[in-house]
Amino acid sequence: MEYPSVRETDPAVADALEGEVERQQDTLAMIASENHVSEAVLEAQGSVLTNKYAEGYPGGRYYAGCENADQVETLAIERAKELWGADHVNVQPHSGSSANMAVYFSVLEPGDSILSLDLTHGGHLSHGHHVNFAGKLYDVTHYKVDEETGRLDYDAIVERAEDVDPDIIVSGASAYPREIDWTAIQAAADAVDAYHMADIAHITGLVAAGEHANPVGVADFVTGSTHKTIRAGRGGIVMCDEEHAKAVDSAVFPGSQGGPLMHNVAGKAVGFGEALEPEFAEYAAQVVENAEVLAETLQDHGFSLVSGGTDTHLVLADLRESHPDVTGGDAEDALQEVGIVLNANTVPGETRSAFNPSGIRAGTPALTTRGFDADAMRTVGDCIARVVSNIGDADVYAEVAADVQELCDDHPIYE
Known part of the structure; x- marks a missing residue:
């Protein structure tokens, strides 16, 4: 892929763009929030709608000449409604x-007041971390996973809600x-007469394909990203029932944004259309299977996984037991050297700094897009284990780098 103009x-800039094409082709993208969009989505996002x-x-713009923008946004909205079964959809948010x-x-x-999952237990900055706008504007308290099981304790969430009486969970x-x-979380919200916002940023595609339960129709609000497991380009989305539609639309524009990024909305429309095709359900099922295989492979190599495995697109490994002298940062750096790109991550009961925590998080959406199946994922898991178990061993790094390059060559992104 080149950028002649x-x-x-x-x-x-062309050097950097073409370098990024090469980097993506020659490395394994395993950051759980990353994916590879189709060339059609790339074209839409780089279209004249940026102008x-x-x-x-749609139908109520503050500028003339919006007939094509209206058509694109309406397509994105209608396709999103079909994918997730929502009464009302706003596709204008720039991000999750x-x-x-x-x-x-x-x-x-x-x-x-907001009650949300603690960041070190798997939550997100925008759920109320003190350095984020949510933490600065609102009174935030958290619930956590059970550190023994690594899973949410829904009875404990109800108790926590009753203790802090939040306005939204x-x-x-x-x-x-x-x-x-x-x-179960809706029950906690009902117990204290709070709103419930379900953030499905990471699992939008899994929900759309029926691989994960759908919170639409359960929670008052459902938000998400449009580029992680749904492959519709960078952006965000809000879904709700008609009762909250006007308030949500006003909060997006003019409440928190000006003009929408119509080229991004076009990417969403194209990506949502792709997700409505039967092949997408097969893709989402493979994402989950690949994550399960990755989890099993790492466990076979002695890795300890938070919650003991996965139901989704990601695996979270706690290195403290299996590799006590290796931090998440050590593992991230070493794996990047051989062409495997994932991220260091905090784990429940974190004992190290968030800047160099005890875990690593690995996702399967991007590799699945490239056509990786269960056998290929076992090879990837073996590669990760060999590197993390042999930090600093140049010979092992060279062997794994060769294996990674072979996997990359066998699974091109853009041909």
Whole structure:
């Protein structure tokens, strides 16, 4: 993939873009929030809609000349409704965090209270970490997973809700490898007359394909990203029933954003259309199977996994027991040297710094997009284990790097 027009105008940027194409092709993207979109989504996101301001919503814009923007946004909305079964959808948020902000702005006032999953136990910054806008604007308390099982304790969440009496409970996670019981968390919200926002940023595609339970129709609000397991390009989405539609739309525009990124909305429309095809369900099922195989392979090599495995697209390994002298940062750096790109991650009961924690998080969405099956994923798991178990061994690194390159060559991204 080349960028001839960019090269003619700006060779330095072209070098970086073409270098990124090469980097993605020659490495294994295992950061759980990353994926590879189709060339159709790339074209849509790089389209002339980047030139168009379209403040407002289809049929009610504040600028003229929005007929094509209206068509694209309407397609994205209708396809999202079909994918997730939502009554109302807003596809304008620039990210999952922007989507969460819109929900908060729609029903909360500064100083109101949020109850959410602790960041070190798998939560997300926008669920109320003190350095994030949510933590600065709202009174935030957290629930945690059971450190013995690594799983959510829903009875404990109800008790926590009754103790703190929040205005909204946030469910969903960025590093929780198990299926979430949305109904149980809704029961906690009902017990204290709180709103419930389910953040499915990581599992939008798994929910759309029926591989994970759907919180739409259970929670008051459902938010998500559109680029992790759904492959519709970078962005966010909010879904709710008609009761909250006006408040959500006003919270997105003009409450927290100006003009929507219509080229990104076009990418969402194309990606959602792709997800409605039968092949997408097969893809999502393979994502989950690949994660299960990766988990089993790492366990066979002695790795300790948070919750003992996975139901989703990601595996969270706690290195403290199996590799006590290896930090998550050590593992991330070593694996990057051989072409495996994942991230260090905190684990429940974290005893190290969040900047160099005790765990590593690995996801399967991007590799599955490249066509990796269970056998290939076993090879990947073996490669990870060999490196983490032999930190600093140049010979092992060279052997694994050769294996990784062979996997990359056998599974091209853009041909």
